[in-house]
Amino acid sequence: MESSLRSYNGPRIKYTPSESPFESITVDKLTPIIGGEIGGVDLRSPSNRQMDEIHRALAENLVIFFRDQHLTPEQHLDFGRKFGELHIHPAAPADPAHPELMIIHADKDSPRANGEGWHTDVSCDLEPPMGSILYIRTCPPKGGDTLFASMYAAYDALSDRMKTYLEGMTAFHDGESVYRGLYKNSNMAEKEQYPRATHPVVRTHPVTGKKALYVNRGFTRHLVGVPRDESEGILNYLYQHMENPLFQCRFRWRENSIAFWDNRCVQHRAMWDYWPHTRSGNRVTVAGDKPY
Numbered sequence: 001m002e003s004s005l006r007s008y009n010g011p012r013i014k015y016t017p018s019e020s021p022f023e024s025i026t027v028d029k030l031t032p033i034i035g036g037e038i039g040g041v042d043l044r045s046p047s048n049r050q051m052d053e054i055h056r057a058l059a060e061n062l063v064i065f066f067r068d069q070h071l072t073p074e075q076h077l078d079f080g081r082k083f084g085e086l087h088i089h090p091a092a093p094a095d096p097a098h099p100e101l102m103i104i105h106a107d108k109d110s111p112r113a114n115g116e117g118w119h120t121d122v123s124c125d126l127e128p129p130m131g132s133i134l135y136i137r138t139c140p141p142k143g144g145d146t147l148f149a150s151m152y153a154a155y156d157a158l159s160d161r162m163k164t165y166l167e168g169m170t171a172f173h174d175g176e177s178v179y180r181g182l183y184k185n186s187n188m189a190e191k192e193q194y195p196r197a198t199h200p201v202v203r204t205h206p207v208t209g210k211k212a213l214y215v216n217r218g219f220t221r222h223l224v225g226v227p228r229d230e231s232e233g234i235l236n237y238l239y240q241h242m243e244n245p246l247f248q249c250r251f252r253w254r255e256n257s258i259a260f261w262d263n264r265c266v267q268h269r270a271m272w273d274y275w276p277h278t279r280s281g282n283r284v285t286v287a288g289d290k291p292y
């Protein structure tokens with residue numbers, strides 16, 4: 001059952017977005033809580049001023065979108081490098097010439113599509129990715145949207161008692177159970193081992209200082225230090241809570257669009273509702289730090 005967050009005492013989350021103007025880009029918010037479409041910039045050659053404002057727009061909107069961009073693979077990688085070192089995915093297929101350029105592709109013969117459940121990218125890494133920059137070049141005529149959810153808003157809307165319960169708690173994230181055999185249809189060689197890590201259930205964003213829930217259905221297996229039945233009960237509650245549409249925005253792709261999400265405070269989920277059509281592009285993933 002999904003939590004309703006219904007309230008008779010005013011809304012459960014009261015959020016006042018920054019009204020500070022942008023000068024070198026435009027930002028059109030999808031919702032007051034999450035998502036902003038950026039205009040007025042060509043990502044092949046952004047100015048320093050535009051880069052500063054893109055950083056700020058990401059921090060304020062959690063996921064940002066760009067339309068009508070025409071990047072070569074090298075320009076896509078260069079844009080990612082402006083945010084930090086690039087991450088190489090532990091299992092997924094990549095462009096043969098560029099291991100940092102992950103392939104995102106589904107067509108009528110695909111056995112699966114990437115990202116169909118709510119998740120944070122590679123949260124099983126000891127230092128999970130800071131952000132992901134997905135560039136979709138081929139779109140189905142309809143569908144193939146991606147949903148994004150704010151883990152700040154999900155944390156803020158918890159009761160004070162639940163926040164106290166979760167304080168200092170950690171959870172185990174397991175790449176082994178996710179990646180082993182997952183890409184066998186892409187002929188990927190299996191690794192001897194896939195990453196596993198223990199992270200705080202509530203993490204503090206290193207840039208904004210805000211707290212965000214950091215457990216996800218994709219990788220989190222159990223809470224540490226409590227019995228398994230309690231762990232299952234609490235995690236199921238948190239998943240239902242964080243999937244409330246109040247915390248979400250939904251992006252409708254067009255060809256040559258880019259979505260750039262901050263994995264430290266956002267979960268996402270891709271819709272595979274466009275079979276037998278093709279949806280195809282690449283993801284550049286920016287490396288991150290150990291969550292605290």
Ligand code: SIN
Nearest residue numbers: 104114115146270283
């Ligand atoms: C992903 O999880 O990186 C894939 C998201 C998408 O294809 O929309």
